Amino acid sequence: MTPEQIAQARQRLLQMRQELLDEAAHAYAESQSLGKDGVPDIGDMSSNSYNQEVLINLSNAQRRAANDIDAALERIAAGVYGICARCEEEIAPRRMEVRPFSRYCVDCKTDVEKYGE
Numbered sequence: 003m004t005p006e007q008i009a010q011a012r013q014r015l016l017q018m019r020q021e022l023l024d025e026a027a028h029a030y031a032e033s034q035s036l037g038k039d040g041v042p043d044i045g046d047m048s049s050n051s052y053n054q055e056v057l058i059n060l061s062n063a064q065r066r067a068a069n070d071i072d073a074a075l076e077r078i079a080a081g082v083y084g085i086c087a088r089c090e091e092e093i094a095p096r097r098m099e100v101r102p103f104s105r106y107c108v109d110c111k112t113d114v115e116k117y118g119e
């Protein structure tokens with residue numbers, strides 16, 4: 003992938019992550035009766051502990067997605083984004099566009115699903 007494609011993918015991943023956090027924060031606000039207006043007072047919480055707290059409200063599927071996104075962001079940081087974690091071939095850019103958090107090329111994904119990692 004070109005640096006531009008990777009930069010774009012990074013933006014999308016960050017956006018997807020933010021959307022998940024927003025959903026979780028919304029669920030968190032609804033599950034709590036904090037503050038008189040029903041909005042939790044997060045002013046004195048570090049964003050880290052707040053994130054951890056709201057992430058508890060994610061469904062399993064959402065949490066898995068958040069993990070996938072974080073792992074993809076780590077691969078970008080490590081410079082191995084878009085490289086199959088199994089055969090180390092470049093993953094088709096089209097596939098990365100559809101699923102920017104893909105870890106495997108299509109062939110390996112099929113194998114992993116059949117035989118495990």
Ligand SMILES: [Zn+2]
Binds near residue numbers: 088089090109111
């Ligand atoms: Zn592969």
